[in-house]
Amino acid sequence: MTDRVNTDLPQQLSPTDWHTLTPGQVEQMLQTGRGGLAQEEARQRLTKYGFNRLAPPKKRGPLLRFLLQFHNLLLYVMMGAAVITASLGYWIDTGVLMMAVVLNAIIGFIQEGKAESALDAIRDMLSPHATVIRDGQHHDIDAGDLVPGDMVALVSGDRVPADLRLINVRDLRIEEAALTGESLPVEKNTETAEPDTPLGDRYGMAYSGTLVIYGKAVGVVVATGAQTELGKINQMLSEIRNLATPLLRKVDYFARQLAFFILGLSALTFVLGTLWRGHSPQDMFMMVVALTASAIPEGLPAIMTVTLALGVRRMARRNAIVRLLPAVEALGSVTVICSDKTGTLTRNEMTVQRIICAEHRVNVEGVGYEPSGELCIDGRCITAAEYPELALAIRAGVLCNDARLLNEEGRWWVEGDPTEGALLVLGAKAGLTLNEPNENAWPRIDAIPFESQHRFMATYHCDSQQEPWIFVKGAPERILDMCRTQLGSNGEQELDVDYWRRMSNDMAAQGLRLLALACKRSAPKSDLLDHNDMESDFVMIALLGIMDPPREEAVQAVRECHRAGIRVKMITGDHVETARAIGEKLNIGVGKPALTGAEVAVMDDETLRNVAMEVDVFARAAPEHKLRLVQALQESGQVVAMTGDGVNDAPALKCADVGVAMGMKGTEAAKEASDMVLADDNFATIASAVREGRAVYDNLKKFILFMLPTNGGEVLVVIAAILFELTLPLTPAQVLWINMATSGTLGLALAFEPAERGIMDRRPRPPGEALLSGFFIWRVLMVSVIIMIGALGVFLWELNAGTSLEVARTMAVNIVVVCEVFYLFNSRFILKSVLSREGLTGNRYILLAVAACIPLQLAYTYLPIMQTIFNSASLSLLEWGKVLAAGLLLFLLAELEKFIVRRTGLAARLGLG
Structure with a gap:
């Protein structure tokens, strides 16, 4: 206990070196002891170091944030x-x-x-209270009042309130998956570690925000608030700027170029009209207003919002909940998906995959906690009862166990250690559960709980004949030391140590976690189990290989992503052998090396950019490593989606072009940092969402290819009239009527276009691809010229024939609208012909839009009030025939252009086929 007020502690304590120091050295550096700090000393340190809280970031006021939109x-x-x-x-x-x-x-x-x-979600992860030792007494205090040097007591169920160097540990296991990605609870001790040891391997440390699931310990606080590992993640999040999605970047560039073009064209037209053609400035101003009104795509923001919103609705039906609207399209643009392993590609449910007996190797089918699956030898399904040694191994795993397998409304889950849960599931698959009558005939009399220094757990039972049994499970090398014989089909045999070690190495190379089972048919030397009973004379029963297996649907989803030209990379905090093995099962990184976070840390940015494109499996990755990998891929021109569920994933989720969080098992920090949440925690849902995202982008391109030529036709009509001193075929009011009443109504129907066949067989579009390619510009110019020729040609023809100006203008307006109607059907497919039942009737919203447009144009043409407002006039049947002929001509020429592009192979060369 420290009685004096210390003023010699440093202002900033190193957050990286504590795991290298012994408990005694840490106590000496922090000038504390097993009795904790004095209350006065704690108050002084609180003033010096501040509260154990994460400071909220500086935020712009709501008014400023709104105006900046x-x-x-x-x-x-x-x-x-x-x-x-x-x-x-x-x-x-x-x-x-x-x-x-x-x-x-x-x-x-x-x-x-x-x-x-x-950021608020991460701050909420901090423990609200802590049990601290001060003045030699235990006190329950607000965790925000903890200071470096405080002694904190931990018990099962506690959330670690600050970063601690453990000084006294008893059977402590901490769930660190949210921070490190480690799929199993970590067994803690008081040992030191090397300076460059990854976070998940620092067994002598306990980190803020993680959860104690078993045992108890005492640790000394070495970091609080922003200095904790959780605080560093919070800082990374606050420093990451929000990146615009590919669509927003392209639309912003497109809008900028279009605005400059419209303003330049308007200015040039005004100058030419006044100085060259001698028009009055007042008349030219009205003409330029008509030109500007015809060129501006008023409907683009609205159609973007509607198209994205429809994509959100379709994705929601597939369990993909979109939080940020532009993420719908961005997901369809991704070229790389960086996925966390635990709980995303895998189920985060430990499963026994293999059982090695002395004479048999058994494969266990089925994954997760649902107890369904067969036991197989050489592809042949068996029952445990056929093989006594196998049946005994399964019974040992069920009896030497403290977990519980539960079923709640059809959902199976484990209460307790996940590895022990896997043994219960195995027992249920074989027909052995603790709830059955025959199991009650094997009551537990005593047990030795698992302790990290002994690396085994033992239980003492009596069978239905009142015969004593001692079962033990633990690390293979430790169990082998306790065994004298092994169990074969004909009873006990001489122990073949080399065989068991060879099997252990083989399964470890496959990324399986190993657990050995042994038994002794005798009673303890005393009434209760003692460590002296564990020294020798055990019989080796079996070796189990356990893994958090890949989701079956994730295997198919990865295959589909590869087919779509999307690279899938696994970035996990788990061990490299486990990551490599899971990667091989998922066909990720096969035949390539796997890199660790420690190797990533020593690479400069340029080297990392090159490596990030080549390597697909990254293990033992800390939050900063995941963030650097995502940034490296983005700097290489990739559009990156990042999936994850832990707080350790939050910085990378926020930085990625599309952050995808898990909805069921994901932390709130991960969800809040993401753009999209998977309601079913299923990686396969991403593949479905990519398909929808690609369809959204296709529909936006189709709308732009529909909108620009119709606007372009109006622009060319006005420019031609100005340059050739013709009567203006379209007034500004008539241009606005076309744009607002018809173009928007018709174009909106393209937002409802279903995804085209083969959309997932395409390669991802290049990240730098312009919104309008050279081919698209050609299409826009071609259609614009055809509309201009039709509208202006008929207008001049009618004037020369003595038709009134009002009738001629009404015909020009209706030609533009009818051309839009016909071209709307052309726009359903960029290259494919629409001369089929699917092409003409496959989108009922197009038919509805046309049906809505017809009465609008009839009202524009015939209603007296509309004639007064827009100077329109009634048309005869012959005049309507000329209008329809112009629209049909555009339709046929557009289909002919598609046919030529397909037949000449231009589609493939342009990357459109």
């Missing part, structure tokens, strides 16, 4: 369109445009607020 060029274009419509007096159109702008800003504001709550 408008700092987007696409929204500037939208607001510019609203100003134009307002200047023309069309206040309804202005209201619609501004409503779309505000809606986009509100969505962005909500998304940003949700992302910031990831």
